[in-house]
Amino acid sequence: MESLTFSKLSYFQFHALSATVTLSFFCISIPSLAARLEPQSRSNVDFVKTSCKVTMYPEICYQTLSAYASTIQTSPRELANAALSVSLNCAQSTSKQELKLSKEHGLNPGEAGAITDCVETMRDSVDELHQSMAAMKDLKGPDFEMKISNIQTWVSAALTNEDTCMDGIEAKAMNGKIRDTIRSNIARVDQLTSNALAFINRLSY
Numbered sequence: 001m002e003s004l005t006f007s008k009l010s011y012f013q014f015h016a017l018s019a020t021v022t023l024s025f026f027c028i029s030i031p032s033l034a035a036r037l038e039p040q041s042r043s044n045v046d047f048v049k050t051s052c053k054v055t056m057y058p059e060i061c062y063q064t065l066s067a068y069a070s071t072i073q074t075s076p077r078e079l080a081n082a083a084l085s086v087s088l089n090c091a092q093s094t095s096k097q098e099l100k101l102s103k104e105h106g107l108n109p110g111e112a113g114a115i116t117d118c119v120e121t122m123r124d125s126v127d128e129l130h131q132s133m134a135a136m137k138d139l140k141g142p143d144f145e146m147k148i149s150n151i152q153t154w155v156s157a158a159l160t161n162e163d164t165c166m167d168g169i170e171a172k173a174m175n176g177k178i179r180d181t182i183r184s185n186i187a188r189v190d191q192l193t194s195n196a197l198a199f200i201n202r203l204s205y
Helices: 011-028 033-037 042-052 058-072 076-102 109-136 144-171 176-203
Strands: none
Touching: 042 058, 042 076, 058 076, 058 176, 076 109, 076 144, 076 176, 109 144, 109 176, 144 176
């Protein structure tokens, strides 16, 4: 069997595959250099690991949050904040990547339309996660429950937008590699957002 060469891949397919690898690495390797250099207390790391077990996606939860253990310590609020930050960063990166894909040459009208719709819903998702991050910085006061409720609403809406993007891609007849690229990117953001919402929900107990 002949090996797969660049000449046998379309320009778009090559860049779509490269984008998936790059984005996958980014979303799993989000922690900043400062976070990686901070010494991690075993009790703090254990807190993150144990907390991640209550989420729907514990593996990616631990992969993306363990490096923040020294900041999170054993604080449920800091855990929720870190998870939300990771989700927002990945959503922003994904949104930019989808916008780049929408401008590639060689897309048929159905593919272009589906990706454009996805770009718009991901932009809304990023905005809602931004609102949530801003609100997380000011949870003190007698209106704590109202603030948490607003954050839950925004993060839930972000999840809905991510699911809408995924549904739109699945409903369209499109090149398999294009669909797989977008599905992989959105699924990762969806998992991170779901985990963040799980931790935010626990703050309201």
